[in-house]
Amino acid sequence: xxxxxxxxxxxxxxxxxxxxxxxxxxxxxxxxxxxxxxxxxxxxxxxxxxxxxxxxxxxxxxxxxxxxxxxxxxxxxxxxxxxxxxxxxxxxxxxxxxxxxxxxxxxxxxxxxxxxxxxxxxxxxxxxxxxxxxxxxxxxxxxxxxxxxxxxxxxxxxxxxxxxxxxxxxxxxxxxxxxxxxxxxxxxxxxxxxxxxxxxxxxxxxxxxxxxxxxxxxxxxxxxxxxxx
Numbered sequence: 213x214x215x216x217x218x219x220x221x222x223x224x225x226x227x228x229x230x231x232x233x234x235x236x237x238x239x240x241x242x243x244x245x246x247x248x249x250x251x252x253x254x255x256x257x258x259x260x261x262x263x264x265x266x267x268x269x270x271x272x273x274x275x276x277x278x279x280x281x282x283x284x285x286x287x288x289x290x291x292x293x294x295x296x297x298x299x300x301x302x303x304x305x306x307x308x309x310x311x312x313x314x315x316x317x318x319x320x321x322x323x324x325x326x327x328x329x330x331x332x333x334x335x336x337x338x339x340x341x342x343x344x345x346x347x348x349x350x351x352x353x354x355x356x357x358x359x360x361x362x363x364x365x366x367x368x369x370x371x372x373x374x375x376x377x378x379x380x381x382x383x384x385x386x387x388x389x390x391x392x393x394x395x396x397x398x399x400x401x402x403x404x405x406x407x408x409x410x411x412x413x414x415x416x417x418x419x420x421x422x423x424x425x426x427x428x429x430x431x432x433x434x435x436x437x438x439x440x441x
Contacts, residue, residue, distance in 0.1 A: 214328055214342065215239040217258035219249060219275065220290065221267050225313075229262060229290075232317045233324070249275050257344035258285065260328060262320075263307075265291040265298065273305045280306040284358050285345065286327045290315070332356065341376040343434050346420060348376050360418040367392060367399065367407050368414075375424065375434050382425075382433035408432060 216238050220226040226242045233240040241256050243249060246268040253261070261279070265272040276287055289302045292313040299310045308327055311320055332340075332347055339351040347356040353364045355372060364372060370392055374383050385404060392399045399407070408424060415423045425433050 213237065213239050214260065215241065215256060215258040216260045216262060216324065217241050217243065217253060217256055219243045219246075219261060219263040219267065219272070221246060221264060225290075228317070229320065232321060236321055236325075238324075246270075250278055253279060253283075259332070259342065259345070259347075260324060261285060261287045262311075262324070263287055263289055265289055265302070273301065276302075276305045276307055283345070286331045288323060288327060290320075341373065343376050343380070346423065348372050355415070355418075357415075357418045357420055362414045362418055364411075364414075365407075368411050371404075371407060371411065371432075375432060378433060380434050380436035382427045382431050384431040386431075388431065 216233055218226050218229050218233075218240060220229065220242070223242070223244075230240040230242050241252075241258070243252050245252070263272045263276060267275070272289055272291070276289075279285065279287065286308045287306065288309045288311060289307045290311045290313060291298065291302075302310050308331075309323055311323060339349065341348040341350065345357060348354075348369075349356060350369070350373065353366070353369045355362050355364060371388055374388055374391055385401060389399055389401070389404060392404075408426075412424055415421070423435055425435055427433065
């Protein structure tokens with residue numbers, strides 16, 4: 213499920229957007245502290261941001277630039293400031309699209325869907341799992357992080373699928389091996405360790421260092437915190 217972060221100080225609009233996005237099976241979170249937007253962005257790790265221009269403390273242009281210093285996550289501005297210069301400024305600051313207020317909810321959702329599709333390039337929009345900003349494409353045996361992507365072997369894909377489904381909780385080595393045995397991958401503890409080591413090397417190469425954690429004597433889990441760079 214894609215997570216969308218809504219940065220809008222008109223809470224009526226923010227909640228209407230949240231409810232509509234949830235109706236379309238998106239996870240939507242509404243920012244309420246407009247002085248800690250970067251901290252919330254890092255904590256929530258959304259796949260898309262909807263951002264108003266006029267905000268308390270700093271405007272949306274400022275926050276867009278701050279996000280762009282470390283992330284290429286898609287950003288759509290939502291604003292009543294819809295002169296051509298405002299739209300040009302939004303794009304120059306790093307936004308990907310612009311929705312003018314007042315807006316039709318159907319149009320807003322369509323823009324969100326189109327941008328997610330362009331950004332994450334899914335043939336089957338449901339055939340994926342997410343953890344923070346990492347996207348596991350089950351149908352393609354690939355893992356995508358920001359603008360980079362790695363190919364996964366069959367065993368690597370099965371391991372990552374289990375870890376993604378665990379939502380950051382640790383999965384025992386035995387459970388992982390049982391899952392692989394079900395798919396006729398006759399894997400032992402040493403072979404599992406080799407697969408994990410190879411996965412970690414691949415993940416580190418695309419900026420996901422320490423993405424897989426080890427619980428000594430038990431098993432493996434995904435890092436619950438900010439993805440390490």
